[in-house]
Amino acid sequence: xxxxxxxxxxxxxxxxxxxxxxxxxxxxxxxxxxxxxxxxxxxxxxxxxxxxxxxxxxxxxxxxxxxxxxxxxxxxxxxxxxxxxxxxxxxxxxxxxxxxxxxxxxxxxxxxxxxxxxxxxxxxxxxxxxxxxxxxxxxxxxxxxxxxxxxxxxxxxxxxxxxxxxxxxxxxxxxxxxxxxxxxxxxxxxxxxxxxxxxxxxxxxxxxxxxxxxxxxxxxxxxxxxxxxxxxxxxxxxxxxxxxxxxxxxxxxxxxxxxxxxxxxxxxxxxxxxxxxxxxxxxxxxxxxxxxxxxxxxxxxxxxxxxxxxxxxxxxxxxxxxxxxxxxxxxxxxxxxxxxxxxxxxxxxxxxxxxxxxxxxxxxxxxxxxxxxxxxxxxxxxxxxxxxxxxxxxxxxxxxxxxxxxxxxxxxxxxxxxxxxxxxxxxxxxxxxxxxxxxxxxxxxxxxxxxxxxxxxxxxxxxxxxxxxxxxxxxxxxxxxxxxxxxxxxxxxxxxxxxxxxxxxxxxxxxxxxxxxxxxxxxxxxxxxxxxxxxxxxxxxxxxxxxxxxxxxxxxxxxxxxxxxxxxxxxxxxxxxxxxxxxxxxxxxxxxxxxxxxxxxxxxxxxxxxxxxxxxxxxxxxxxxxxxxxxxxxxxxxxxxxxxxxxxxxxxxxxxxxxxxxxxxxxxxxxxxxxxxxxxxxxxxxxxxxxxxxxxxxxxxxxxxxxxxxxxxxxxxxxxxxxxx
Numbered sequence: 001x002x003x004x005x006x007x008x009x010x011x012x013x014x015x016x017x018x019x020x021x022x023x024x025x026x027x028x029x030x031x032x033x034x035x036x037x038x039x040x041x042x043x044x045x046x047x048x049x050x051x052x053x054x055x056x057x058x059x060x061x062x063x064x065x066x067x068x069x070x071x072x073x074x075x076x077x078x079x080x081x082x083x084x085x086x087x088x089x090x091x092x093x094x095x096x097x098x099x100x101x102x103x104x105x106x107x108x109x110x111x112x113x114x115x116x117x118x119x120x121x122x123x124x125x126x127x128x129x130x131x132x133x134x135x136x137x138x139x140x141x142x143x144x145x146x147x148x149x150x151x152x153x154x155x156x157x158x159x160x161x162x163x164x165x166x167x168x169x170x171x172x173x174x175x176x177x178x179x180x181x182x183x184x185x186x187x188x189x190x191x192x193x194x195x196x197x198x199x200x201x202x203x204x205x206x207x208x209x210x211x212x213x214x215x216x217x218x219x220x221x222x223x224x225x226x227x228x229x230x231x232x233x234x235x236x237x238x239x240x241x242x243x244x245x246x247x248x249x250x251x252x253x254x255x256x257x258x259x260x261x262x263x264x265x266x267x268x269x270x271x272x273x274x275x276x277x278x279x280x281x282x283x284x285x286x287x288x289x290x291x292x293x294x295x296x297x298x299x300x301x302x303x304x305x306x307x308x309x310x311x312x313x314x315x316x317x318x319x320x321x322x323x324x325x326x327x328x329x330x331x332x333x334x335x336x337x338x339x340x341x342x343x344x345x346x347x348x349x350x351x352x353x354x355x356x357x358x359x360x361x362x363x364x365x366x367x368x369x370x371x372x373x374x375x376x377x378x379x380x381x382x383x384x385x386x387x388x389x390x391x392x393x394x395x396x397x398x399x400x401x402x403x404x405x406x407x408x409x410x411x412x413x414x415x416x417x418x419x420x421x422x423x424x425x426x427x428x429x430x431x432x433x434x435x436x437x438x439x440x441x442x443x444x445x446x447x448x449x450x451x452x453x454x455x456x457x458x459x460x461x462x463x464x465x466x467x468x469x470x471x472x473x474x475x476x477x478x479x480x481x482x483x484x485x486x487x488x489x490x491x492x493x494x495x496x497x498x499x500x501x502x503x504x505x506x507x508x509x510x511x512x513x514x515x516x517x518x519x520x521x522x523x524x525x526x527x528x529x530x531x532x533x534x535x536x537x538x539x540x541x542x543x544x545x546x547x548x549x550x551x552x553x554x555x556x557x558x559x560x561x562x563x564x565x566x567x568x569x570x571x572x573x574x575x576x577x578x579x580x581x582x583x584x585x586x587x588x589x590x591x592x593x594x595x596x597x598x599x600x601x602x603x604x605x606x607x608x609x610x611x612x613x614x615x616x617x618x619x620x621x622x623x624x625x626x627x628x629x630x631x632x633x634x635x636x637x638x639x640x641x642x643x644x645x646x647x648x649x650x651x652x653x654x655x656x657x658x659x660x661x662x663x664x665x666x667x668x669x670x671x672x673x674x675x676x677x678x679x680x681x682x683x684x685x686x687x688x689x690x691x692x693x694x695x696x697x698x699x700x701x702x703x704x705x706x707x708x709x710x711x712x713x714x715x716x717x718x719x720x721x722x723x724x725x
Contacts, residue, residue, distance in 0.1 A: 022101055025050045027061050027094045027108040038084045040117040040185045041144055046073065046080040050096040050105050059096050061105075066091040070114055084114045086185045116185055119145035121178045121192035129168045131201030131272040132228065138164045141178045141194075145186040152177045158198055168198045170272050200274045203228035207265040207279040210253075215288030215354050216313065218255035224265040225249050228273040237262035241285065255285050257354050287354060290314035292347045292361040300328070300337040301370040301437055308335050308363075310347035314355040319348050327367055337367045340435055368432065371395035373441040375428045381409075381418040383450030383518045384477040389416050391428030395436045400429050408447055418447045420518045449518060452478035454511045454525035462492075462501045463613050464533040464560075471497045474511045474527075478519035485510045491531055501531045504560045532561030534616040535609035538590070541622040543605060548598065550624055553591040554607050562611035564588050574602040574623060597626050 005011035028051055032044045048061040060077030071090035075081045084090060091111045098104040125140040137151045153161045154175030159168050166176055174196045180189035207224040222244075224232045234244050234251045242261035245252040253263065262282040269275040296308040308330070310318040322330040328343035329336050337343065343365040349358035377389040389411070391399040403411045409424035410417050418424065424445040432438040458473040470484050486494040487508030493500050499509055507529045513522035536557035543552040550571075556564060566586045570579040571594055582594045597603060602625040606618040 022098070022103045023052050025052050025059065025096060025098070025102050025105045027051075027096055027105045029092075029094055029108060029110045032082055032090075032092070032110070032112050034112045037113050037115045038082075038090075039115050040084055040087055042084055042117070044082045044084070044112075046082050046092055046110075048094040048108070050102075052102070059099060059102060061094050061096045064093050064095070066093050066109065087114055087116050090114050116182070116187045117144070118187040119143045119147075119180060119189045121149060121180060121189050123178070123192055123194035125176065125194045125196060128197045128199065129174065130199050131168050131171060132203075133168045133201065135166050135196075136164055137161075137166055137176060137178070141192065143180055143189055145180055145183070145189060147180050147183050147186060149178050149180050149189075152179070154193060159196070166196075168196075168201070171198055171200055174198050200269070200272055201228065203230070203267060203269070203273050203276045205232060205265050205267055205276045205279045207232075207234075207263075207281055209281045210261075210263075210283040212284040212286070213255070214286045215255050215258065216290065217288070218253075219245070220253040220255065221250045222253050222263065223250040224279075226267040226273075226276055228267065228269075228276070230267055230270060230273060233266050234263055235266075237264070237280075258285055258287055260284055287351075287356050288314065290316065290349060290351065290355045290358045292318055292349055292358050294320075294345055294347050294361055294363040296335075296345050296363045297365055299437055300335070300343060300365045300367040302337050302339060302367060304370065305334050305336050306365070307333050308345050309333050310345075310361070312349045312355075312358055314349070314351075314358075316349050316352065316355060318358075321346050328365070335365070337365075339367070340369060341367050343367050368437040369395075369435055371397065371430060371432070371436045371439045373399055373428045373430050373439045375401075375426055375441050375443040377416075377426050377443045377445055379445065381416070381424065381445050381447045383418050383420060383447060384452065385418060385450060387416045387418070387445070388414050389426050390414050391426075391441070393430045393439065395430065397430050397433065397436065400431075402427050402429075409445070416445070418445075418450070420447070421449055422447055449515070449520045450477065451520050452476045452480075452513060452522040454482060454513060454522050456511070456525060456527035458509065458527050458529060460528075461530045461532060461561075462507065464501050464504060464531060466501045468499050468529075469497055470499060470509060470511070474525070476513055476522055478513055478516070478522060480513050480516050480519060482511050482513050482522075485512070487526060492529070499529075501529075504531055504533050507531050530561060532611075532613055534614045535559050535562075535564050535611050537617040538567070538607045538609055538619040541605065541607055541619045543622055543624050545624045545626050548626060549593055549595040550597065550603065550605065550626065551591070551593045552605055552607070552622070554619060556590045557609050557616065559609075559611055560613070560616075562613055564609045564611050566610040567592065568608045568610060568615055568618075569594060569605070570607075570618070571597075571603050571605050574604055579606070601626055 002013040003011060027048050029048045031047045038044050046063050048063055050059045050061050062077065063073055063080045065071050065073045067090055070086050070088040072083045072085065073080055073092065089111050091109055094108040096105040121141055121143045123141055125135065125137065129135065141149050143149060151161050151164050153159050153166065154177050155173065158170050158172040159166050159174035161176065166174065168174060176194050178192045182188040204227045205224065210220060210222055213220065222234065224234050226232050231248045236242050236244055241256055241259040243254045243256065244263065245254060260282055262280060264278055264280040266278045267276040290312045292310055292312050294310045297306050300306055308320060310320045312318050320330065322328050322335060323344045324341065327339055327341035329338065335343065345363045345365065346360055348360045351357040371393045373391055373393045375389065375391045378387045381387050389401060391401050393399050401411065403409045403416055404425050408420050408422040410419065416424065424447050426443045426445065427440065429440040430438060454474055454476045456474055458468065458470065462468060474482050476482060484494050484497050486492050486499065487510050488506065491503050491505040492507035493502060499507065501507060509527050509529065511525045515521040538554040538557050540555040541552065543550045552569065565588055569582040569584060569592045571582060572579045582592065584592050594605065602623065605622045608615050608618040
């Protein structure tokens with residue numbers, strides 16, 4: 001700013017600066033139009049401008065799509081075009097990036113809802129057609145919707161539709177209908193129809209020229225058809241040469257004589273088809289070669305007449321003759337066989353104007369004598385029971401015999417075995433030979449149910465507490481399971497097929513077997529088993545004591561089915577818990593004398609009986625005290641006894657106290673060496689002498705005794721034999 005001054009003021013000037021910054025701008029969308037909503041398949045206009053609070057900036061706004069699957073944008077700031085592709089929300093973005101004077105505008109979006117379009121089907125089909133014609137309709141019906149158009153006929157008597165193809169079947173007006181379903185972007189189209197005027201169709205006849213032939217080819221099969229599918233007629237020009245049978249293709253043409261056969265095929269049309277052009281065809285018929293067929297048996301039997309005949313495919317009469325009159329003769333059609341040999345039959349036909357001479361035909365008949373096979377077989381049989389079948393021939397030749405079916409019967413040699421109820425067929429065959437014809441015969445055997453017998457083979461004895469599985473010991477030819485029961489439940493009981501012996505006595509076991517389709521029920525079969533047990537305990541055990549021994553007696557117990565063979569006598573000192581068995585050999589006598597006891601010692605005794613089952617219970621204990629030995633006497637000495645157990649067996653001699661201080665000689669033996677010695681008894685109250693050293697890993701045997709001196713006289717003890725491991 002300046003001031004030039006005047007008369008009073010001097011000139012003056014001043015300057016100021018201001019900074020100008022970029023302006024802000026905003027975007028204004030003027031389109032697209034949102035009402036009414038745009039539809040799929042259409043386009044619209046989009047426009048937007050950038051403005052400032054003061055004025056329009058005139059900068060171009062770029063419009064883009066944020067939903068390219070729904071809509072796309074093309075064009076430039078001068079004018080944008082929006083294409084609506086699918087139903088949904090179309091979102092457009094408006095952007096202005098600014099320049100040296102203007103800041104970029106904030107992005108502005110606009111959304112518009114795109115709705116389904118409704119397509120219209122357009123027809124452009126031909127206006128006319130002919131019966132028998134077809135048309136592919138997809139070429140003539142179009143729509144903007146991508147959904148496939150479906151077609152149907154509105155006049156099924158005039159035209160039919162398969163897929164997209166219409167076929168014209170009758171004269172009239174054919175109405176075709178087009179429909180199109182909805183999808184995510186398009187509504188269903190309204191049904192669209194079109195009409196096609198159908199006129200008569202043209203038809204042609206297909207009739208191939210038959211090849212030249214001969215009379216032998218009659219009848220010929222000749223096809224002739226019309227493209228309309230209507231039946232064709234076929235007629236001959238000269239019915240003396242050929243005729244036609246049948247009213248539809250293929251026709252049967254009968255050849256009557258040599259010449260030219262002309263046939264004409266015609267189709268006269270109907271309401272929907274125009275008449276077809278007639279088609280004639282001709283072919284030449286020449287003489288036929290005829291074939292003779294002889295009907296005669298392959299074999300003959302001497303003395304049995306047969307019939308022979310011969311025919312020609314020409315229908316002409318055939319002459320028949322036989323040679324070798326010594327073997328056979330012919331009268332009319334009857335041939336008689338006179339002897340064994342070959343009879344030859346010859347047939348001839350001389351031909352005529354339509355047929356050539358036939359080649360003579362022969363047949364041979366092998367003539368043999370007859371034989372008769374006779375079967376010998378029972379009329380009836382029973383399952384499980386065999387029978388005898390045989391067969392003979394009056395020719396003396398060997399006859400083969402078989403039976404069937406194998407499910408009912410089988411044959412081994414001449415023995416037939418019946419397996420199931422039914423009919424067994426016996427077949428006997430003789431194949432013949434150079435002189436005799438074959439012959440066979442059959443016979444039937446009615447097979448009824450078998451009568452099974454249960455066989456027992458059980459043990460005769462058993463012991464109380466024992467068991468036996470009876471299925472091993474009761475057998476039957478019937479396959480039905482055998483069931484078992486006890487006839488003496490107080491002696492034995494039954495569980496399934498196992499019998500348990502519970503008491504001494506006679507056990508009766510019963511076996512039954514039910515019927516089935518092929519076997520009757522078996523008669524109940526029984527068996528007996530004697531049940532035994534160890535003897536009872538002896539009773540009344542008593543004894544008489546002596547010096548160093550006791551004489552025992554008792555009452556024999558019940559033997560429980562098996563004889564008592566021995567008694568086991570045991571004894572022990574009353575103060576001991578160990579029982580010793582007295583070795584008195586084997587004896588069934590109810591008494592025994594136990595020796596080797598100590599005088600004046602109290603002993604317990606018990607006895608048990610033994611039989612073939614084992615040893616029974618012991619008797620009640622009998623207790624007694626031996627008498628003492630006279631002082632200084634050597635007449636009665638105690639026997640050798642065994643003490644020790646386990647791995648240290650030993651021989652112990654117990655002496656009376658009055659022999660203390662005397663001499664005792666103890667003699668022993670074992671496998672490795674003899675062991676002898678003399679032991680002094682020094683204790684006045686002890687009478688025990690022990691000889692030990694027996695190995696429990698070796699077998700040792702021996703006889704042990706001792707001799708006492710120092711008493712009145714000298715005496716030896718009884719011997720004790722030992723054998724142990």
